[in-house]
Amino acid sequence: xxxxxxxxxxxxxxxxGNVLKVDSFLNHCMDVSLFNEMGKEYAKRFEGKHFTKILTxxxxxxxxxxxxxxxxxxxPVVFAKKTSSINLDGEMYTAQVESFTxxxxxxxxxSKKFLGAEDHVLIIDDFLANGCALLGLIxxxxxxxxxxxxxxxxxEKGFQQGGQIIRNLGYQLESLAIVDKMDAKTGExxxxx
Amino acid sequence: xxxxxxxxxxxxxxxxGNVLKVDSFLNHCMDVSLFNEMGKEYAKRFEGKHFTKILTxxxxxxxxxxxxxxxxxxxPVVFAKKTSSINLDGEMYTAQVESFTxxxxxxxxxSKKFLGAEDHVLIIDDFLANGCALLGLIxxxxxxxxxxxxxxxxxEKGFQQGGQIIRNLGYQLESLAIVDKMDAKTGExxxxx
Numbered sequence: 001x002x003x004x005x006x007x008x009x010x011x012x013x014x015x016x017g018n019v020l021k022v023d024s025f026l027n028h029c030m031d032v033s034l035f036n037e038m039g040k041e042y043a044k045r046f047e048g049k050h051f052t053k054i055l056t057x058x059x060x061x062x063x064x065x066x067x068x069x070x071x072x073x074x075x076p077v078v079f080a081k082k083t084s085s086i087n088l089d090g091e092m093y094t095a096q097v098e099s100f101t102x103x104x105x106x107x108x109x110x111s112k113k114f115l116g117a118e119d120h121v122l123i124i125d126d127f128l129a130n131g132c133a134l135l136g137l138i139x140x141x142x143x144x145x146x147x148x149x150x151x152x153x154x155x156e157k158g159f160q161q162g163g164q165i166i167r168n169l170g171y172q173l174e175s176l177a178i179v180d181k182m183d184a185k186t187g188e189x190x191x192x193x
Numbered sequence: 194x195x196x197x198x199x200x201x202x203x204x205x206x207x208x209x210g211n212v213l214k215v216d217s218f219l220n221h222c223m224d225v226s227l228f229n230e231m232g233k234e235y236a237k238r239f240e241g242k243h244f245t246k247i248l249t250x251x252x253x254x255x256x257x258x259x260x261x262x263x264x265x266x267x268x269p270v271v272f273a274k275k276t277s278s279i280n281l282d283g284e285m286y287t288a289q290v291e292s293f294t295x296x297x298x299x300x301x302x303x304s305k306k307f308l309g310a311e312d313h314v315l316i317i318d319d320f321l322a323n324g325c326a327l328l329g330l331i332x333x334x335x336x337x338x339x340x341x342x343x344x345x346x347x348x349e350k351g352f353q354q355g356g357q358i359i360r361n362l363g364y365q366l367e368s369l370a371i372v373d374k375m376d377a378k379t380g381e382x383x384x385x386x
Contacts (some may be wrong), residue, residue: 008248022304022305022385024306028271028272028274029271029306029307030259030269031267031269032269033268035259036263036267049331057271058251058252060257062223062251062259063256063258063259063270063272064291066223066256066260067263069225070225074229076224077223077256078221078222078223079221081221110221111216111221113216113222114216114217114221114222131378
């Protein structure tokens, strides 16, 4: 079991509706030491690959991506924004992303200034469930002509379809913890071996 | 001139309406090396102070806070959220925050689980203008009974009132770059000495 799986076993809470609460260390209160360990693990799994940028999505991906960047030579981290902003002028790449957690659809945007055909991208995010967020980020990379060289996810819900869709598209998808089964009644969490 | 002031001079863009665009290194594309240097500078300025947690606000504060935490013994980073979420059950601290950039009002929330009377808090954020976001975070710390031991800001707009309000309240506020004047026509940016 790696550091993230151990932490999920210890502090993750299974709720009804296939919700895994990891807000005490991953996406509300953030354990920066753990993020560093995760960065080391991604560095191992993507050894030999060359990335020029990390792409993530606000808000929960940002902390993880920042710590991960330090294990890839401090490459710039671009985070996709979920709403338009008066500070984001000029042209943008856009994608529609449906949120499983918030049960809504967001427009996701990245300024064209920060992603281009010269980029080799490592996508980082905290969760992978139905894959909508990830497909939105891949779509943005495609619009930019940038190459998605790898995808690093903290927690993949293996019983939802996102992981399979992404792997079938041929991407190197590395999820540090793949939950194959969880039970809100017993609190049991089963990881993929 | 410190590393952040130099970078603002080099890559910051002054826009009409008192907007300083720093999205190429601070709040859309993030320069993690710069964040590390900023963390070192905060460690100097807050030397001798003991913090148990960093509190920031999504989305732009999260990357900076993550890098800064590594210079304060990897203390946990809690980020205040701008909307309610089905993943945030239980009781929460709340404050109303008006955004200068987005011209709207947000409810800002922090789960009561992650901030308490035992906490000594370093608040981190990217911008300080009218002080609304910061006052919201201070209010949340007060609700928790936590002590705000210090406030680290990247860029303070010295020509707006937030900095003075916060300093008058007696907080140690450390802004790495205080812009006293900026001109959208000439692009000139004047920092406080």
